[in-house]
Amino acid sequence: MLMLTYYGHSCLLLDDGAHKVLTDPFLTGNPTAAITADxxxxxxxxxxxxxxxxxxxxxxxxxxxxxxxVGVPEVLGLLRLPGAKLHGMNLGGTLVLAFGSMRMVLARHSSGVAGGCACGYIIRMGGKTVYFAGDTAIFSDMKFLGERDAIDYALLPIGDNYTMGPEDAALAAKWLGAKHVIPIHYNTWPIIAQDPEEFKKLCEAASDAKVSIVKPGASLELA
Structure with a gap:
């Protein structure tokens, strides 16, 4: 069994009962955060x-x-942690860990640090393949990602302005061939305000994906 808990923005937890994988932990200062950093x-x-x-x-x-x-070396270089607690990798690389594996994939976005690049992850955990897109615009290689992996759940930003908006995210779901989509990175601030129900209609009309809207603090079993 694999459980997803959404903490708001792009922060979520994947838990298979023995291992916990956390993405992009922006909690302090996040007005939608459903948990504290401590x-x-x-x-x-x-x-x-x-x-x-x-x-x-x-x-x-x-x-x-x-x-x-885990992240690209330039991003990890901003952390003050022992080297044993950092795993640098780059686009195309695969890392095998106790819970399964993940592959670092392209995202079309600025990186926030000189020399770095933005990325997403294809995560294999609990018998599921989960695509965490990170911050990204739509890009044609999403078709390749869908051909390369049978994606059970795609976690896609829909906020617009800084990332793709609902229309492009719906098209991305089609290109990815995802069975399920969960929208992320929206409604944190007015500039990325979106109606997830409208996205659900768009996405399910444009693709075969089923959309699950997970509110901050809520959990969903990835069946």
């Missing part, structure tokens, strides 16, 4: 890039939990 659990932290609303509380959470932090 309460969240993690064994592994995945960072998509170094903007403050994604890099967020990575340092504090890793110090408290002892979690390993």
């Amino acid at each position: 309460a969240v659990a993690a064994d592994t932290i995945l960072l998509s890039h170094a903007h403050g609303d994604h890099f967020g509380d990575a340092q504090a959470i890793a110090e408290r939990t002892g979690a390993e932090v």
Whole structure:
């Protein structure tokens, strides 16, 4: 069984009952955060890039939990943690861990640090394949991602302005061939305000994906 808990913005936890993978832990200063940085659990932290609303509380959470932090080397260079707690990788690389594996994939977005790049992750955990897109525009290689992996759940930003908006995210779901889509990175601030119900209609009309709207603080079993 794999459970997803959404903490708001792009922060979520994947928990298979034995391992906990946390993404982009922006909690302090996040008006939608459903948990505090001193309460969240993690064994592994995945960072998509170094903007403050994604890099967020990575340092504090890793110090408290002892979690390993994964990201591109330039992003990890901003952390003050022992080298044993950092795993640098780059686009196309695959990392095998106790819970399964993950592959770092392209995201079309600025990185927040000189020389770095933004990324997403294809995560294999609990018998499921989960695509965490990070912050990204739509890009044609999403078709390749869908051909390369049978994606069970795609976690896609829909906020617009800084990332793709609902229309492009709906098209991305089609290109990815995802069975399920969960929208993220919206309604944190007025500039990225979106109606997830409208996105659900768009996405399900444009693709075969089923959309699950998970509110901050709520959990969903990835069946």
